[in-house]
Every structure is written in C-alpha cells, then in structure tokens.
Amino acid sequence: MEKSLFLAQRITAMILAPLAIIHLGLTLFAVQGGLTATEILNRTQGNIGWALFYSLFVVCAAIHAPIGLRHVINEWTVMPRRWVNALVIMLGGVLLLLGLQAVAAVY
Amino acid sequence: MSPTDTANELLKVRIWRGREQGRLVDYEIETRKNQTVLDVVTEIQHRLEPTLAYRFACRVGVCGSCAMTVNGRPRWACRTHIKNVVTDNTLTIEPLRNLPKLKDLVCDMAPFIETWQKAGAPFSGTATRHDKPAAVKPDSAMRLAADAALQCINCAVCYSACDVVNWNPDYIGPAGLNRAWTLINDVRHSKRELTFELAFGTGGCGSCHSHGNCTRHCPVELRPSESIAGLKRAAFSGLPEE
Ligand code: SF4
Ligand code: SF4
Ligand code: FES
Numbered sequence: 001m002e003k004s005l006f007l008a009q010r011i012t013a014m015i016l017a018p019l020a021i022i023h024l025g026l027t028l029f030a031v032q033g034g035l036t037a038t039e040i041l042n043r044t045q046g047n048i049g050w051a052l053f054y055s056l057f058v059v060c061a062a063i064h065a066p067i068g069l070r071h072v073i074n075e076w077t078v079m080p081r082r083w084v085n086a087l088v089i090m091l092g093g094v095l096l097l098l099g100l101q102a103v104a105a106v107y
Numbered sequence: 108m109s110p111t112d113t114a115n116e117l118l119k120v121r122i123w124r125g126r127e128q129g130r131l132v133d134y135e136i137e138t139r140k141n142q143t144v145l146d147v148v149t150e151i152q153h154r155l156e157p158t159l160a161y162r163f164a165c166r167v168g169v170c171g172s173c174a175m176t177v178n179g180r181p182r183w184a185c186r187t188h189i190k191n192v193v194t195d196n197t198l199t200i201e202p203l204r205n206l207p208k209l210k211d212l213v214c215d216m217a218p219f220i221e222t223w224q225k226a227g228a229p230f231s232g233t234a235t236r237h238d239k240p241a242a243v244k245p246d247s248a249m250r251l252a253a254d255a256a257l258q259c260i261n262c263a264v265c266y267s268a269c270d271v272v273n274w275n276p277d278y279i280g281p282a283g284l285n286r287a288w289t290l291i292n293d294v295r296h297s298k299r300e301l302t303f304e305l306a307f308g309t310g311g312c313g314s315c316h317s318h319g320n321c322t323r324h325c326p327v328e329l330r331p332s333e334s335i336a337g338l339k340r341a342a343f344s345g346l347p348e349e
Contacts, residue, residue: 003304003342006313010343071314075274 005067012064019057044106051107058099066092118193120147122159123201126208131199132156138189138196144177145184147198148212161212168326171260174267175212176201181267183326203267219263219282225310226283227302233295241295247349253292256285256334258327265321265331277310281321281331284312288334292347299346303338312338 030039044050066088073084116138121131134151145163152159163173166185173184177192178199189198206214234241243250265281266272272280279287287306291299306312312335321331341347 002309002311002313003307006307006339007342074277075271075314 005070008063009067012060015056016060016064019053019060022053023057041106046107051103054103055100058096058103062092062096062099065095116196118147118189119197120151121197121199122148122151122156122211123208124159124211126210129208129211131201142189143185144175144182144187144189144192144198144200145173147189148175148184148200159212160210169260171262174203174262174264174326176203176267181264181324183262183264186326203263205267205269205272206263214263216263219266219280220261222266222279222283223286225305225308226279226287227290227298227305228283228286230290230293230296231298233297243294244349249292249294249347249349252337252347253289256289256292256329256331259285259329260327262326264324264326265329268320268324270318270320271314271316275310275314278314279306279310279312281315281325281335284315284338285329285331285334287312288337291338291341294349303341303346306338307342315339 030043069091070084070088073079073087074081077084079087117135118138120134120136122134123129124132134155136147136150136154139146145166148159148161149163152161161173161175161184163185164170165172168183168186171183174181175184176182177184177187178194178197180192181203182192184200192198200212202208202212202214206216206219209215259282261282263282265285269278269280271278284306287302290296290302291306293299296302315332315335317332317336319332322329322333325331337347
C-alpha cells in the first residue's frame with residue numbers, strides 16, 4: 001500500500017511539474033496588459049485542449065496533495081492513522097470535485 | 108598520566124545525570140593534549156563521579172556501544188577528539204536522542220534493534236550447509252551496492268540524528284533501512300521480496316525526507332540516505348538484478 005502511494009505521488013509529481021510550469025508561464029504571458037474574464041473565457045470556452053490540460057492537472061493534484069498531507073499530519077500530530085486516511089481521502093474528493101467543476105465552468 | 112600530558116587548562120564538562128527526568132551536572136577536569144570524549148567521561152567517572160553510567164567496550168571504533176550526544180550532535184565517544192568538538196572550552200555530553208534514557212549516558216537500545224527486524228533484517232539463506240557456497244561476483248552491481256552499505260557498527264548515531272525518527276514513532280530509520288538495502292542486494296537472501304515489502308511498509312523508506320543527516324553523522328562514513336534512495340528507486344525499477 002505504502003509503495004503504491006509512494007509511486008502515485010511521485011508519478012503525479014512528474015506530470016504536475018511541467019503542467020504547473022506551462023500554467024504559470026501562460027498566466028504571466030496572458031496577464032500582460034491586464035486580464036479580463038472575457039479574455040480568459042475566450043481562450044477556454046469550447047477549447048477541448050485546455051479542458052483536458054486542466055482536468056489532468058486537477059486529477060493529479062487531487063492524488064498528489066492528499067498523499068503528501070497524510071505524511072505531514074502523521075508526522076506532526078497524534079491523530080489516529082485511520083482518521084488521517086479518511087480525512088485526506090475526503091480532501092482528495094473535495095479537490096477533485098471543486099477542480100473539475102471549475103474546469104467545466106470555463107469550458 | 109604524566110604531568111606533561113596536561114595543558115593545565117581546565118575543561119568544563121556538563122553531563123546529563125538521571126533518566127528522562129534529569130539535569131546537566133557540571134564537572135571540571137584538566138585538558139590533556141590528546142583526549143577523546145570517552146577519555147573525558149572515564150576520567151570523570153574514575154575521579155569525580157563513581158556512579159556515572161555510560162557504555163563502551165572496544166575503545167577503538169569497532170563495537171558501536173559508546174555513542175552519545177556531544178555538544179548537540181550524536182558521535183562515537185571513543186573516536187571523537189575533544190579538540191574537534193569543544194566550544195568555549197565546554198563539552199556538553201548527553202545520551203543519544205530518540206531512545207529511552209536508562210541512566211545518565213546509557214540508553215535503551217531495544218527500540219533501535221527492533222527497527223532492524225521491522226525492516227525485514229533477518230537473513231534467510233537459499234542454501235543449506237551441504238550446498239557449495241554461493242559464488243558472488245565481486246564486481247557485480249548488487250555486490251557493489253551491498254558493499255557500500257555494509258560495515259555498520261549498530262551505533263545508532265544515524266537513528267539519533269534523524270528528525271523523522273523523532274517525529275514519527277513508526278519510522279524504521281536509517282540503519283534498519285540501510286540493512287534492508289544490503290539484503291535486497293544479496294543474492295543468497297531468499298526473502299528479498301519480503302524484505303523489500305517491509306522496508307516499504309508503514310514507517311518504511313517512503314517516510315524518509317532525504318535530508319541526509321544520517322549520512323552526515325555516520326561515524327564509519329556509510330551513506331544510509333543513499334541506501335534509502337536505492338530502495339525508493341527500486342519501487343520504479345523492481346528489485347536489483349545482478
Ligand atoms: S535522509 Fe532519511 S533516514 Fe537519513 S536522516 Fe534524513 S529522514 Fe532520516
Ligand atoms: S549506519 Fe552508521 S551511524 Fe547508523 S548505526 Fe550504522 S554505523 Fe552507526
Ligand atoms: S567503544 Fe567501541 S565504538 Fe566506541
């Protein structure tokens with residue numbers, strides 16, 4: 001189990017790193033001369049490429065973050081392991097839901 | 108000791124007395140030209156504090172029993188020259204961190220030894236006494252990997268240096284995981300898969316932060332953090348092959 005979680009965390013990190021760089025690069029590039037909601041929506045609406053890009057981002061983040069947080073909570077608190085697992089699974093679910101909802105909203 | 112041994116300066120030594128509850132007690136002894144931390148503790152026990160408890164056996168860096176915290180860092184007392192560690196003419200000597208304190212400088216080593224078992228340490232042979240000894244090529248990748256991680260003297264210095272051991276009571280720690288790495292690189296070990304599973308189980312190598320304090324402090328210059336990195340890599344690549 002720990003090994004699978006370790007692999008899942010590292011593999012999602014490898015995917016997230018380039019995605020995050022592209023996302024930040026694009027934001028910096030797009031923000032020059034101000035940024036409006038219309039501008040953003042013009043870029044994203046109906047664009048399946050961006051929808052897939054950000055869906056992948058959301059899925060990876062929803063896997064990656066809870067695994068890391070699980071370690072942090074286990075190290076820094078005395079919360080029973082089972083609670084920690086339940087808590088981070090919930091967090092993953094929330095991240096996934098909110099993230100995909102946001103992707104759908106601008107598609 | 109002849110009078111010429113001494114430099115006539117007084118060394119201030121603060122030593123932990125007691126168990127979990129205890130306090131630092133101040134002593135003063137003469138500074139000598141050539142003096143290890145173990146010499147200092149021994150001299151204090153012989154001359155000033157007969158009830159002072161500490162451990163040692165070989166006095167030459169082989170047995171691993173003399174580890175203690177010296178000026179905040181875990182060290183082997185018998186091979187640590189005070190001139191390299193003394194600050195403001197003072198030595199503060201405490202028991203190792205991360206282990207239960209039994210008396211003065213003596214800790215209970217049982218939890219440390221248990222982590223070796225937890226990491227799948229017992230060797231289990233593939234052959235019987237009637238078989239020929241296994242031929243292990245000295246230059247095979249596995250043999251070289253194991254070689255680099257052998258020679259641990261079980262001193263628990265790395266275990267004491269590791270912050271994750273301090274934070275996470277389940278963590279196996281550097282020495283146990285280093286041992287597991289030597290075993291999964293040993294073709295004669297019949298339970299390589301099991302050792303790998305245990306080394307990657309709860310509190311296994313996935314919990315290591317790779318900050319390398321173990322490697323920094325290991326007195327025999329082993330590199331437990333590298334062994335742990337090897338275990339992590341094996342999660343991607345599978346068990347090492349000859
Ligand atoms: S590298 Fe890992 S085992 Fe070594 S001190 Fe850091 S956390 Fe502990
Ligand atoms: S790995 Fe080094 S520091 Fe750790 S127990 Fe072995 S000899 Fe001591
Ligand atoms: S007394 Fe044996 S290693 Fe120090």
